[in-house]
Amino acid sequence: MTANRLRDGQVVWLAPEGRWAEEIAAAEVFDNGLIDEAIARARIFEEQRVVLDVYGVELDPAHSGTVPVTERERIRAAGPSVRPDLGRQAKGATVHAS
Amino acid sequence: MRANATLPVGTYGYQPVDLAFLNDRAAQFSDQVARRLSGDLSEDEFKPLRLMNGLYLQLHAYMLRVAIPYGVLSAAQLRRLARIARVYDRGYGHFTTRQNIQFNWIKLEEAPDILAELAEVGMHAIQTSGNCIRNITSDEFAGAAADELVDPRVHAEILRQWSTLHPEYSFLPRKFKFAISGNPHDRVAARFHDIGLIATPGADGAVGFEVFAGGGLGRTPAIGIRLREWLPEHELLAYMEAILRVYNAYGRRDNLYKARLKILVQALGREAFAEKVEAEFAAIPKERYRLGPDIVEAIRARFGKPYLDAPEDAPAELSKHRRRDHAFDLWVQTNSHPHRAAGYISVVMSLKPNGGIPGDASAVQMDAIADLAERFSSGEIRVTHLQNLVLGHVRQDELYTLWQALGPLGLATPNRGLITDIVCCPGLDYCSLANARSIPIAQRINERFANVELQQQIGPLRINISGCINACGHHHNADIGILGVDKKGEEFFQLTFGGRGEEDAAIGQIIGTALPESEAVNVISRVIDTYLARRVPNERFRDTYRRLGATFFKEAAYAAA
Numbered sequence: 001m002t003a004n005r006l007r008d009g010q011v012v013w014l015a016p017e018g019r020w021a022e023e024i025a026a027a028e029v030f031d032n033g034l035i036d037e038a039i040a041r042a043r044i045f046e047e048q049r050v051v052l053d054v055y056g057v058e059l060d061p062a063h064s065g066t067v068p069v070t071e072r073e074r075i076r077a078a079g080p081s082v083r084p085d086l087g088r089q090a091k092g093a094t095v096h097a098s
Numbered sequence: 099m100r101a102n103a104t105l106p107v108g109t110y111g112y113q114p115v116d117l118a119f120l121n122d123r124a125a126q127f128s129d130q131v132a133r134r135l136s137g138d139l140s141e142d143e144f145k146p147l148r149l150m151n152g153l154y155l156q157l158h159a160y161m162l163r164v165a166i167p168y169g170v171l172s173a174a175q176l177r178r179l180a181r182i183a184r185v186y187d188r189g190y191g192h193f194t195t196r197q198n199i200q201f202n203w204i205k206l207e208e209a210p211d212i213l214a215e216l217a218e219v220g221m222h223a224i225q226t227s228g229n230c231i232r233n234i235t236s237d238e239f240a241g242a243a244a245d246e247l248v249d250p251r252v253h254a255e256i257l258r259q260w261s262t263l264h265p266e267y268s269f270l271p272r273k274f275k276f277a278i279s280g281n282p283h284d285r286v287a288a289r290f291h292d293i294g295l296i297a298t299p300g301a302d303g304a305v306g307f308e309v310f311a312g313g314g315l316g317r318t319p320a321i322g323i324r325l326r327e328w329l330p331e332h333e334l335l336a337y338m339e340a341i342l343r344v345y346n347a348y349g350r351r352d353n354l355y356k357a358r359l360k361i362l363v364q365a366l367g368r369e370a371f372a373e374k375v376e377a378e379f380a381a382i383p384k385e386r387y388r389l390g391p392d393i394v395e396a397i398r399a400r401f402g403k404p405y406l407d408a409p410e411d412a413p414a415e416l417s418k419h420r421r422r423d424h425a426f427d428l429w430v431q432t433n434s435h436p437h438r439a440a441g442y443i444s445v446v447m448s449l450k451p452n453g454g455i456p457g458d459a460s461a462v463q464m465d466a467i468a469d470l471a472e473r474f475s476s477g478e479i480r481v482t483h484l485q486n487l488v489l490g491h492v493r494q495d496e497l498y499t500l501w502q503a504l505g506p507l508g509l510a511t512p513n514r515g516l517i518t519d520i521v522c523c524p525g526l527d528y529c530s531l532a533n534a535r536s537i538p539i540a541q542r543i544n545e546r547f548a549n550v551e552l553q554q555q556i557g558p559l560r561i562n563i564s565g566c567i568n569a570c571g572h573h574h575n576a577d578i579g580i581l582g583v584d585k586k587g588e589e590f591f592q593l594t595f596g597g598r599g600e601e602d603a604a605i606g607q608i609i610g611t612a613l614p615e616s617e618a619v620n621v622i623s624r625v626i627d628t629y630l631a632r633r634v635p636n637e638r639f640r641d642t643y644r645r646l647g648a649t650f651f652k653e654a655a656y657a658a659a
Contacts, residue, residue: 007135008205009159049134052141053155070587071535072526076157080527082455082537086188086203087158 001027001042002076003051011076011088012051013066014042020051023093024066024077029059105402106172108241108478108490110255112220113400120217123224127151128210135207152223153209156530160204163226164216168236168254168278169197169481173468176479178219180464186212191464192528193449193457195521195572196275197235197481198226202528230268231261231342234276237285238482241401242444242490244436248280248297248305252398253334256389259397260335267342271349272357274342275314277483286483287599289313289322290575292359293341298328305331305394311341312363312371315569319605320360323368325375331394333379336387340379348374404476404491408441415495416443426501428550429512434497443494447487447504448511448519452548455537456522457485466507474500484521486514516553517561517626518544521572525565525582526589532565534582534589539563542619547626556626559639562597575599577640578622579606591618595625595651596643609652621655628654 001014002024012020013027021027030038035056042054058069068074079087087093105111112120127147134144148154152163164179171179179199183191186208187201194200204212216222225232234254241249257276261267267274277286280297288294294310307329313322329337341359348366350356356365363371420427435444447467450456459467467487471479474496475489482488487509492500504510513519520543523529525536540563547553563580564571573579579594590612597606613621626639628651633642643651 004155004159007207009155011158046141049137071589072157072532075527075535079158080537081535082527082541 001030001038001054002057002073003042003045003054006049006052013077014038014045014054018045020045023088024068025093027066029066030056105400106174106478107402107404107476108170108251108480109172109175109220109401110167110251110258110397111400111402117217117220120220120222121214123151123222124210124213124217127213131206131210146228148206148209149227150224151209151213152226153204153206154227156202157526157528158203160206160209161528162201162204162209162212162223163194164199164201164221164223165226165233166197166199166221166481167258168234168240168251169238169483170240170251171479171481172219173471173477173479175219175221176464176468176471178215178221180461180468182212182215183461183464189462190458190460192455192524193459193481193485193487195483195485195523195570196233197483198233199481200524202524224262228268229270229272229274231264231270231274231276234258234261234278235286235291235483236277237279237281238446238480238486238488239285239435239444239490240280240480242435242437242442243281244438245283246281246438247299250278250280250295250297251401252394253295253297253305253307253331254278255397255401256334256394257338260338266346270342270346271351272354272359274345274359282601284599284601284603287572287575287603289601289603290315290319290572290599291322292345293338294322300328307331307334309337311375312360313603314358314360315572315574316358317355317567317569318358318360318364319569319574320364321603321605322360323363323372325372332389332391333384333387334389336382336384337375337379339382339387340375343378344371344374402476404478406439406442406491408439408493409495410441412441412493412495416497419498423498425512426498428554429501429510430497432512432516432554433510433514437491439491441494443492443497444488444490445492445497445500446482446514447489447509448513449486449509450513450519450544451508451511452518452544453541454508454544456520456540459487463507463509466503467509470500470503484519486519512550513553515558515560517547517556517559518553519560520544521560521562521576523564523570525563525571529565529570531568532582533567533584534565534591536563536565536571536580536582539580539582539591539615539618542615543622546619546623556630557638559626560599561622572599573597574605575603576606577643578625580618581612583612585612588614590614593618593621595648596640598640607648609648610656624657625651625655 015021078089278295296308309326310322480488526532562576581592592612594606
């Protein structure tokens with residue numbers, strides 16, 4: 001589950017116990033069958049003005065970790081592929097754009 | 099270099115009332131942000147307000163697009179942009195194809211402070227988003243070029259004042275883009291704008307305008323139709339009102355993809371659209387909208403003029419340095435433009451270094467350019483719609499010193515108008531609308547053709563890249579256009595050939611299937627090889643392409659793909 005933090009727009013991921021983490025590695029993983037219910041629950045954080053634009057991100061089953069299927073989400077999680085010095089990748093995040 | 103007036107050179111000198119307005123606007127936005135953060139405004143309520151101030155939500159954070167009217171900046175303004183990059187962003191900004199600048203890592207809670215800082219130097223982000231009249235673009239050599247007939251900045255400023263917060267045009271069916279030039283050689287892609295204007299002097303010295311309307315790029319590229327061959331200056335605003343009113347009345351609001359003026363022109367047909375505009379124009383009270391010479395001169399008077407006082411031997415000094423230093427000579431050949439005043443020259447500082455990101459400039463570079471502009475060019479900088487920067491008024495005998503200062507800053511790449519001078523949108527690395535990354539393929543092409551001699555050998559050739567069909571990278575009007583597409587989760591690139599943005603405007607044609615990045619670069623290489631093998635002496639790529647035809651190049655390019 002991902003969103004942008006309201007105050008600074010930072011990409012965040014829903015972690016266990018309702019915490020929004022900046023690292024996708026900390027994200028809670030939901031089974032496909034539970035995602036709609038999880039999104040509905042996460043929308044409360046929009047009402048509380050913590051985040052905006054909550055949606056679910058599909059993970060790549062070929063990887064053991066939390067690696068999104070799409071390039072777009074890999075870039076959101078890591079940072080611009082053309083600027084490795086920026087975004088979470090600059091802080092050692094393990095998700096990289098191809 | 100000194101300026102001969104207290105007014106800023108090149109930019110319009112705002113008066114206290116203008117600056118008070120910008121301060122009020124920043125304070126208003128500060129209140130709106132506070133209300134959003136406290137919960138008084140929902141996101142649905144707040145989003146239109148932030149967009150009216152150029153604040154988008156993009157992939158990594160909020161993105162702020164700052165307006166640079168007709169692409170002209172003072173040194174003080176560029177220094178302020180550098181400060182914003184350093185204090186509020188990640189140390190850089192991205193100059194866009196609309197001659198604006200974007201910051202990619204903005205915090206909502208700091209955005210009002212940024213607007214307040216911009217207001218201090220007469221800048222803002224008004225109408226850089228939304229369904230309104232956007233930043234009016236113009237010729238990067240305006241007021242300086244030897245081949246210019248009319249300085250377009252004066253009328254660009256008049257149009258800016260007329261269109262800013264115009265109550266009737268704040269909620270148009272869709273966004274609306276103007277470009278204006280005063281040069282018969284169209285450097286502003288006038289025919290690819292909702293309204294394109296070419297200012298020309300008449301026989302008696304009066305200014306008039308060739309008017310194009312209904313051009314555009316994006317999903318449905320279109321070349322604008324010529325509505326008027328000669329529109330007298332005093333009727334400019336009345337006629338613009340007429341076009342906008344017809345668009346406002348008849349433009350579609352039910353379908354985002356059919357809402358631009360170009361679709362209306364196509365739907366009504368050239369004649370019917372022109373008739374509606376002329377009928378509206380006939381009904382407009384002309385005196386109310388009359389643009390008299392007194393108004394034009396009052397606006398002109400708010401532009402500071404450069405102090406042009408080159409010594410007589412300035413050209414000889416430049417020639418001496420060109421003879422002695424081949425690298426400098428090469429740079430002057432590609433990156434300069436003749437100036438109207440004896441002993442002066444305009445120069446393009448390329449933001450397309452080998453391996454760089456097209457249009458990006460660091461805070462360090464921006465500060466340094468501001469210093470150089472003050473030292474060498476009356477304190478004035480221009481942003482081009484091709485994502486480079488220009489110093490407009492450089493003394494020829496000082497050009498060698500300037501070039502030596504630009505080199506260590508990474509701003510002396512001799513590639514203006516050549517194959518590595520690539521126009522490129524931010525693409526999927528930054529933009530939430532993009533389908534594919536555009537910057538990496540620009541870098542691959544740049545690496546492939548990095549050899550300066552090879553670039554010179556190839557000659558004038560434009561490559562434009564867009565990461566989605568919205569075409570912010572203007573891929574339709576380049577010799578070689580590249581459009582990033584998503585095919586089942588993979589990035590592919592669709593190539594178009596034969597586009598032109600100038601007075602012989604043409605929309606590029608697709609000549610083959612979309613390809614993965616490396617294959618697309620190989621196809622481009624084969625097209626270039628074919629061109630080099632088959633051109634006649636001094637024939638530009640576009641002319642060889644036109645002569646031999648799309649089928650010929652398709653067979654050569656895709657044979658081994």
